[in-house]
Amino acid sequence: MYKPSYGYFIILIFLTLGVTACSSSSIHDSGETATAKVKQEDTGYYPDKKADKAKNVVCDDPKPLSDEDFEISYRSHKIDKKTDIKELIRNWGYGEGYDNFNRGYISGNGTYRRWNLYYPNYEDPEIDFVVLSKIELEGEELVDGESYLVAVSLENPKFKTKRGLKIGDTLGKVLQLYGQPSTITNRSLVYSENGLHLDIYWDTKTEKVDNIFIEYNMEKSVEQQRSADYVEEDAQPDPDLEPYTIQKEQSFTTTLNGWGDVKFISTLKDEETNDLIHAKFFLEVNNDKNVENKILYEFPEFYGNNGKMIDRIKAVSFKDLNQDGRTDIVIIADYITGVNAHGIETLPVAGVYFQKKDNTYTTLPELDKSINQTGHNRTLQNVIQYVSKQRINVQ
Template sequence: MYRQGYGYLIIMFVMILALTACSSSSIHDFNSGETATTKVKQEDTVYYPDKKADKAKNVVSADPKPLQDEDFEVFYQSHKIDKNTDIKELIRKWGYGEGYDNFNRGYVSGNGTYRRWSLSYPKYEDPEIDFVVLSKIELDGEELVDGESYLVAVSLENPKYKTKRGLKIGDTLGKVLQLYGQPTTVTNKSLVYSKNGLHLDVYWDTKTEKVDHIFIEYNMEKSVEQQRSGDYVEEDAQPDPDLEPYTIQKEQSFTTTLNGWGKVRFVSTLKDEETNNLIQGKFFLEVNSDKYVEKKILYEFPEFYGNNGRMIDKIKAVGFKDLNQDGRTDIVIIADYITGVNAHGIETLPVAGIYFQKKDNTYTTLPKLDKNINQTGHNQTLQNVIQYVSKQRINVQ
């Protein structure tokens, strides 16, 4: 009896230990689940790079380390890539990459002086990494060859290669904000982090809300200036919205009839200003006639009020109406501008501006009126703007 009771006690003791272990394991699992949930919530936290500081404090790593030059370095096959990377050394080490000749020797653009091209590894068809290079064209006997060359930018094309802080393709926007904090610039498809002429451009897929492209610029400004200096440009050439740096907004471009101009094409465009990286709205009147094979710019409108220090996401609405009852056609523009970014993409607000037609048929703006329209919130729709302006006394000469 004694032995049987002793054995029973041992069994009971073992069962208590097992239950204790299970309980401990359950607690550990619960805490892990809570931590994971917290991380998800933190990644979804809204991040505002402008004035909404209260919510910005909730972002994971709300105070990431300031950017350093080394944050723009990457490593490919244990080789450090930075703004001083020797292109010829890369070629000596890895060659030109499979498919170099089939892809027109990596050609991107050029003129008689410079050639912009890509050096892709391990192959051009499906690269892991892509180096953008600018080379001065030199003559070797009767053959044109790449002379002095330098690294313009590098593009990470495969998730196994990360930035210095660990960002890779496939990461969420929340992860970007977690690692880098407030971006220097926000566009409708990318976050840009800049320091000392170096730029880390993080592009995302608007459907998956994940990083799909990482582009690091080392000597972009220098390359643009050098390549442009080798281009031949006619002094009297008119800007053409069909060419860079203008991108036509087709849904907000219309054929219309305006006083003094007749039947014309009103063209809405977005222009990427190289000087400050802000996407700006720009508007033109264009010839509307089948007899012109090439479009001709008749008139370039004054600066759009909505450009005032803002990054334009899109041109939202355009309206043609005589707003001040002077018999001339005025033009109302509403655009969306970017106010911030969160884990799901960009956030926008509307901004309106008006072009009033003068007696000589050109157009002008009234910045004070534009400011009042936007400060009072009468900028949501064309009807909002028209109703507000109809109550004002406006005299344009």
């Protein structure tokens, strides 16, 4: 069963179509032109190759989304942004197993409770209503006060969206019914309109839909719950709770000038947060002792984050590129360019960190731009050879 994310999505990647039919091409390592492609003319390199002939997906141009596309029907009851949760409970109860599953608890504080309302039961649900309730005191008991529908998760293939999509359908059918998405993450497509979001998740092995998640009031619920988490007006989240996930395969123990033995940490921003999935890099203390602050240094913004959604950190190299006796760092990542019936499509993007005399690091955006626009971004050797031919003086 899919466990829904409880952050909210904003439009991450704006896709444009070159044709009105929603045909799609296969994914190839050679980087052939994707059916749906992010326009980033100033920062990206796109090989001038023709797309393959469309496979598996042929359709008329899907009509634009409307509020009705985010409605579903359950037990002959229309579910939408204005659904009255208390009325559902009066009609259907709380679902079998509600108390045994900690009353559907997801998260909470002293003000709000976020919880799941599963039907017909909590062991094998057909549908999941995500609810935010204000906590109130009734006598000596805490109860759910004002409540509203945050989102709905379809858990059974017998339930369909307004356009007929269900669990088990192919990515090709998604594109047939809805066209290209507003947003792509590494395993979901998001269609957005008027603050409503249809999140379609797929199994990367079977290339079929395994969850349909409709967000009605996600932004409102996150803001309310977050504001209640911090008592002090100017309180800030703990920096250790930054929404980044360590990429272990591209994190290394190394020795750097002026830093000694350190850990170079590659991270990606968690896709459950509100923003683009970006890459971020840190130096950490290289020991297991319990120190107050393990982070020694935060690297400048990675060039590949420039308007792109990073899919993965592909390669890292530590090398003196300009023969000044200091250790420079080359990063190559893959970023998402579009989606077809077989999944996401990616292209590489490279960036270089040059070490300065004070041992901190800097970037040269014009050089990074040139590396990527000329196509010298596919392997570490490509980048190193290209940069080594340039005259670079970093103070």
